[in-house]
Amino acid sequence: TYYYNSNFATNVIAAVKLALTRIALPTEDPTQLFQLFDSGKYNENNTGLVSKTLEILKKNYGYTDSQLNNIEYNETLYAIFQSRGICMVKNLDCTGQETSVYRTLDGSCNNLNHPEWGMAFRPQRRLLNPEYDDGVSKPRIRSVSGTGNLPNPRTVSNAVHSNKGLTTPLDNKISMHVFQWGQFLDHDIISTPVLTGVNGVDLSCCETNPLNVNTDTCATIYVPNGDGFFADGTCMNVARSVPALDGYCNTQSGPRQQLNKISSYIDGSNVYGSSAAELIKLRNPTSPEYMAVSDGNNLPPNNDTSACTLTVQGESCSIAGDSRVNVVPSLGSYHTLFVQEHNRIVNVLKGLGWTDPEELFQEARKINIAQIQHITYNEFLSWLLTRKVLLDNGLIITGARTSFFTGYDPTINTDISNDFGIAYRIGHTWIPSQMKLHTDFPETSDISDPDVKPIEDTYHNPHMLYMRGKTGASRMLKWMTESKCPRTDRLMEDGARNKLFLKNGVSFDLAALNINRGREHGIPPYWKYRRDLCGENIPDPSSWASLTWQDNVTLALLKSVYQSPMDIDLWTGIITEIPVLAVVGPTLNCIFLNQFRALRNGDRYWFERPEPEGFSLAKLTGIKQTSLSAVLCANVYDSSFLIPPNVFIPGDTKNDPVPCSQIPKLDLSPWSRSLKRNLNTKKADFENKMVHLLLEILKEGEAGDVMK
Numbered sequence: 001t002y003y004y005n006s007n008f009a010t011n012v013i014a015a016v017k018l019a020l021t022r023i024a025l026p027t028e029d030p031t032q033l034f035q036l037f038d039s040g041k042y043n044e045n046n047t048g049l050v051s052k053t054l055e056i057l058k059k060n061y062g063y064t065d066s067q068l069n070n071i072e073y074n075e076t077l078y079a080i081f082q083s084r085g086i087c088m089v090k091n092l093d094c095t096g097q098e099t100s101v102y103r104t105l106d107g108s109c110n111n112l113n114h115p116e117w118g119m120a121f122r123p124q125r126r127l128l129n130p131e132y133d134d135g136v137s138k139p140r141i142r143s144v145s146g147t148g149n150l151p152n153p154r155t156v157s158n159a160v161h162s163n164k165g166l167t168t169p170l171d172n173k174i175s176m177h178v179f180q181w182g183q184f185l186d187h188d189i190i191s192t193p194v195l196t197g198v199n200g201v202d203l204s205c206c207e208t209n210p211l212n213v214n215t216d217t218c219a220t221i222y223v224p225n226g227d228g229f230f231a232d233g234t235c236m237n238v239a240r241s242v243p244a245l246d247g248y249c250n251t252q253s254g255p256r257q258q259l260n261k262i263s264s265y266i267d268g269s270n271v272y273g274s275s276a277a278e279l280i281k282l283r284n285p286t287s288p289e290y291m292a293v294s295d296g297n298n299l300p301p302n303n304d305t306s307a308c309t310l311t312v313q314g315e316s317c318s319i320a321g322d323s324r325v326n327v328v329p330s331l332g333s334y335h336t337l338f339v340q341e342h343n344r345i346v347n348v349l350k351g352l353g354w355t356d357p358e359e360l361f362q363e364a365r366k367i368n369i370a371q372i373q374h375i376t377y378n379e380f381l382s383w384l385l386t387r388k389v390l391l392d393n394g395l396i397i398t399g400a401r402t403s404f405f406t407g408y409d410p411t412i413n414t415d416i417s418n419d420f421g422i423a424y425r426i427g428h429t430w431i432p433s434q435m436k437l438h439t440d441f442p443e444t445s446d447i448s449d450p451d452v453k454p455i456e457d458t459y460h461n462p463h464m465l466y467m468r469g470k471t472g473a474s475r476m477l478k479w480m481t482e483s484k485c486p487r488t489d490r491l492m493e494d495g496a497r498n499k500l501f502l503k504n505g506v507s508f509d510l511a512a513l514n515i516n517r518g519r520e521h522g523i524p525p526y527w528k529y530r531r532d533l534c535g536e537n538i539p540d541p542s543s544w545a546s547l548t549w550q551d552n553v554t555l556a557l558l559k560s561v562y563q564s565p566m567d568i569d570l571w572t573g574i575i576t577e578i579p580v581l582a583v584v585g586p587t588l589n590c591i592f593l594n595q596f597r598a599l600r601n602g603d604r605y606w607f608e609r610p611e612p613e614g615f616s617l618a619k620l621t622g623i624k625q626t627s628l629s630a631v632l633c634a635n636v637y638d639s640s641f642l643i644p645p646n647v648f649i650p651g652d653t654k655n656d657p658v659p660c661s662q663i664p665k666l667d668l669s670p671w672s673r674s675l676k677r678n679l680n681t682k683k684a685d686f687e688n689k690m691v692h693l694l695l696e697i698l699k700e701g702e703a704g705d706v707m708k
């Protein structure tokens, strides 16, 4: 009779709940499971939540392995499997005050030796042992020459990274999507928290008397006299990164380490957040299969008006999975694109017979993440490191037929390395001098507002996304498609090198920040990476002749500021290397391969893995059709728009534009429910078991209590 009862679903849920209570699992409600995960009480590695669940379902309820492998079948497991990259414990305060010092309850995320690699709020990994001035904490400051200090970071910036008032040359081969994908990816994998005062206020690192500055918390940059842009006697107020603490709120013994406050995996954490609490805020509260959006395809508003600089009434800062979403509007447009894409996938799945909101959400998220992984390796890294290098290192799979990636290795530490976090800032060379909106559209009333703005006018200001009747995000994405990216070289636009975050006449130098941050993190000098990490034979690193990867002009500039080649900072060293391969020099290539190998081979949920973590071959084939062009065509262009199949490299001759309608696209047909002929049978089987279980429990007389 249960089978035909209209309350069938409710009864089954009650039965499941009860069953789960009895087997000492917390709940089957995915949201509650997430909360439990967040509470730190349950985590897969120390309580074995997933394996215990599997074991019990197998032993007590007769599930076969193949049934358990089908995670769509059981939403409880599904929710657990989907909690990748989400740290169990986060942001707990050691002092009882609201500060930016983090600790963990049991060290699970903050313990260097814990296997929960890749989770948010763990210390960053190190490729080489840190070199602090005092061995443990003070920034690297002294020259190896034995006389005096390293050059001031601003001095290096002026000498080596300035375009001397010219516009930096553009790279005819690549579009602005290289710049924007680069930053978007960065914001999926690393965010180093910086110390603040109570309630997040900036520390005062620019005291009139420098002796009053606490060098344990400040990494002040003092502007050298005669700078030409910054006035004499000024200084950049820079705080140090948050040091990792042990589980007891003590500084870890040994050298100072820095944290990563987001999940290191390429798991769309910039779209979905790095904690369950963040994710809840980002989902549409009434239709939870969708991500929340505000009108005009913008991101959900952030009610905290201090999260960005607002200049126009009625506009608001945004929230997204990563807190840096408001840094520049082009980044905001990317966040918008991938939220839109999530919602589009949900709609397609609905058309294919999917109905359950939680299942829809999780599957769309999984597919969206898979696309981000695929585009990163197949397009972005294939250009940056070249396809050959990726193939030689087993980082992409090719072949006529789709095949699974079988090299998953759970012993790989997937944390982002501190060194990579400095090196990957080579992307700062791609920062354009202006932000633009593509204008070939029906005119709107705010036409008088210029569609081109100097980048310094756009930092932390979402206004451009609101322009032209709130179509700014789409227009900005179109601008990136049609514009060339600055070359990958040592030069940085003044908009970032002099006028970063310009507000009330105060600004920063991003090149100087990169150099300074490296020293403050104890990052060893450039030459050590060449020799000790990348295996170059450098007989005499103290000789300028040992700098084999820099051209003569650059060498002269380096010599003009550094006393010894052994003093050269990592970021400056790699960004001045002559590209040997496609775009990057050998040292960056080596640091990148290390990181992107770990992020693929150590990711249990890598999209090319088989189910349950990954997809079936049919689904994987459908995913591998996608590209950034496909995502743009699906969301911002109409079918006749001419777009290069690889939108990152429009200048590549083998990549001539074709109409959007001809761009291969994400093929979701393998998700059709009608293809799963036996699904209903399986579902009935599952429900059947649960009903039996309920009856069993009722018999035992315990049910009364629990059902109340």
Ligand code: HEM
Binding pocket: 179, 180, 181, 182, 183, 186, 190, 191, 192, 193, 327, 328, 420, 421, 422, 424, 425, 426, 427, 428, 430, 431, 510, 513, 514, 517
């Ligand atoms: C207009 C665009 C951008 C702005 C305004 C910007 C600004 C910044 C700032 C202010 C920092 C922190 C500096 C410090 O105090 O140490 C930073 C860090 C970083 N940036 Fe950018 N950036 C931009 C684009 C990019 C791009 C295109 C990439 C890569 C392709 C990139 C990669 C990174 C990385 C890896 C870090 C270190 C992140 C961390 O450890 O938290 N950025 N950026």
Ligand SMILES: [Ca+2]
Binding pocket: 085, 188, 189, 262, 263, 264, 265, 266, 267, 268, 269, 270
């Ligand atoms: Ca991530």
